[in-house]
Amino acid sequence: MTTTADPHIFKDVACPFCGLCCDDLTVERSGAQRLMVRANGCALARRGFEKAPPRATPLIGSKPAAFKEAVAHAADILKGCSQPLFGGMATDISGAKAVLQLADGIGGVVDHAASDALFNNLLVLQDGGWMMTTMAEIRNRADLIIFAGTDAVSNYPRFFERCVWPKKALFAPRLRNREVVYLGKGLDTKPGRSPAGRRPKVIAGDIRHLADMIGALRSLYHSRPLQAKQVAGVPVSQLATLVERIKKARYGVFVWAAKEIKEAHGELTVQAICEFIKDINETSRFSGFSLGGNDNALGAAQVCTWQSGFPLRTSFATGHPVHDPILYASRRLMESGEADALVWISAFRKNLKPPGESHGLPTIVLGAPGMTFPRKSVPTPEVYIPVAVPGIDHSGHFVRTDSVASLPLRRLRETGLPSTADVLTAIENHIKTGA
């Protein structure tokens, strides 16, 4: 029998450091705690897994404290609150469940660090719906992939390796003839070149006018007259050529990344794409795919939805869930003073820290070990409790960017740190029983 102190090679490890949640990593543990990614990682994975053994002392103010004291202090802060904000919410499914349980119990608001981007999509879902696809469908079925305002790889490094240029596909001709198109200037288009050397088409319009490009495509698709000769700085003829290609696609996909949309009201851009996709499906098949889900944003949204009925930005202050994507946005709650405390949860990485708006707000941080709070840039929290990293220090679950697959995260080493769920349950028990 091996223990978590022995050297060990782990295969098929799922990586929680971006929304793709690649699960083919080989990770080596040397000695007690050092991990190295030996196969199939990317820079984000290496940064995430190969962190030095963590500092693991809770702090009250800037003074080291025992775990119990830190929990008691956090509970005391929360006891007197009328609407504490649970922000960040970067944790595994069990962590998200624990956040919801505590927020429901004491009347808090829940939100995720990535919600601004997430709601670019969710507002579209709430308003009109959409037609979407998933990673394996793109990998096997797509013959046309249009990257709308994103190159995917800048934030989701292995997307092309996994979905665009895999070695094999179930429907091989689709992969052989697969075409990649970029809509937008300044994107890293090198990965768009196929293994056989076919170059991607690049329509180098200004990304700040992505919605205009989509609108023009949709008009051209419906043969509506278009006065403009140029849209977002590109000739309409380029867009017309793309429309002809879209019409011929057996299975086309629009890929976007909600957090990379540059326009104000990004939801309108996403909606323009989604409504265009619905139109195309009147006669042929086309689908949407959204890149996102870092820090398990979709896991948090899924749990919040099945428990409360609403995808985050939900308050339990009145005793039942009340949702509003604008009223209950973290930043607004902190700036307006409507939140009277912040519980900031960032279990995956130490650099996702409480935002500047939390200045002056009593703050409890459940953060990855080694998180620091330099006075100049980050408000000093009242309490900092280091928590185990899901997928390294404890097992759990992570929801992939398409919201369809949840991957199991494994414990790779023993640090003795409590999980997010452990800490929140301890705080909850302390509030209830005073011990």
Place this chain on the structure above:
Amino acid sequence: MLIKLSGGKVFDPAHKVNGRKRDIFIRDGWIVTSPGGAKPDKVYDVAGKVVMAGAIDLHSHIAGGKGNIARMLLPEEHRKFQAKRSRLTRSGSGEPTMTSFATGYRYAEMGYTAAFEPAMVPVNARQAHLEMADVPIIDKGAYVMLGNDDFFLRMLAGKADHKAITDYVAWTMGATQALGVKVVNPGGISAFKFNHRMLDLDQADSHYGLTPRGILHSLTRALTDLGVPHPLHVHGCNLGVPGNMKTTLKTMAGSGGRPLHLTHIQFHAYGAEGDRRFSSGAARIAEAINTQKNITVDVGQIMFGQTVTASGDNMTQHRNADLASPHKWVCMDIDCQAGCGVVPFRYRERSFVNALQWAIGLEIFLLVNDPWRIFLTTDHPNGAPFTSYPHLIRLLMDRSFRNSMLDTLNKDAAAVSTLRSIKREYSLYDIAVMTRAAPARILGLKNRGHLGPDAAADITVYTEHANKERMFEKPDYVFKDGELVARRGKITNVTWGATHVVRPEYHPGIEKKLKSHFENYQGMSMENFVIRESDFPNDGRFRAQTHKCGKGRRA
């Protein structure tokens, strides 16, 4: 702990007990015959009250991705229905798309002690179980969706040895912690990805050249060979299409005598006659069910009002998307395995089609003779939320009430329906069969759905009332595994039920093929696809209870 329920009128069809006065003893969560000389720790006087096993809903969409899509799509529905937290219970919201905790409480308050999610997508199974782990009190389980997954379709099209297909079915059930297998629009969901818009029973799709009939045959055979207790759970071709009863009749006839469960049969029982080319096929469908003893059905009754249809059948949902009310909808293609479509819908009393759908469901209920082979469902939430069950029971048990409801509907629909002339009224015994004994039997749950010795003490006690809706909506007592969980329609104690699964045996050779399929095509490791009990927190909220398979017919 010994509990006595004293003097109740017991309805326990599994033991042919029809309203006999009998005491029931519970020891440590289980029903026991006679306690000997032991004195009960607690006695409930239920003299004159009706005692049944806890009810079992064998088809209710309670968990999985499409339910969450429906919730996200309809925040307005969640603003309408809200449940406050209490000392015992968590808060919640929604009715057609009720949240997880509320679902468990509401079922238990209504005397239901188990509900089964009928459309679990394999790659989404982990999430479905994580969600069901937040459904308190009741037992749960799920049927995994097969028959549109490319691994299976490739094997079938490639004329793979049937044993390998059987192994694959068995492996998938184990890997996803399933209790049964469902097929939705066989081959049609895959065909939609190749731009087919319809696929009839004997129509071959353009890519694989497979027919729905061939897919049904293969899956039915696999489950029979494995001895899986629950027959193939079939959502057939052409859901909702006028005239689809012909396809449904052919599907039944084509079963070759093997057990087959046709789900939400109401949506598949339409003729195409009359001025509006939409008519009831209930009589013909019921007649076929009455003669073919290998067939079981659940009804999928519709009720009037706002709901949302959430289905794996994205081909059909896309076809009907324009009917969405409010006008917004979602369709998804899912990971070379499945699909889903979510279309909100408001059934209207004044609509000819909706009124006739309502009548067709009730006609089927009343024309099928054997309550052991027909189950009470609304296909929650597709026909109506499960909270409408007490009303539905009243419609079945009370002819004058039924006819007075018919009077309020679209006149043309009421005029063409035979419903008014049907005299049958369900008895309490019939209700106990169709909501307890029969579902337990068809799911292979040996210790549920009855009140004999060695049954789990899932028990519901009602006060008899002329108004059956009132009687069934707030039972006096509900016991789950011997614990009193609800009293007069209010939760008194929150427990956590089991997850029912079967784990048929398979030849491990199939894993080699699957491993390479997962690596080459699925883009996910097989190791991480397989769901293990140890993947879940050790908090008792995911507790698998494994049921044995029969002998089957495997060589």
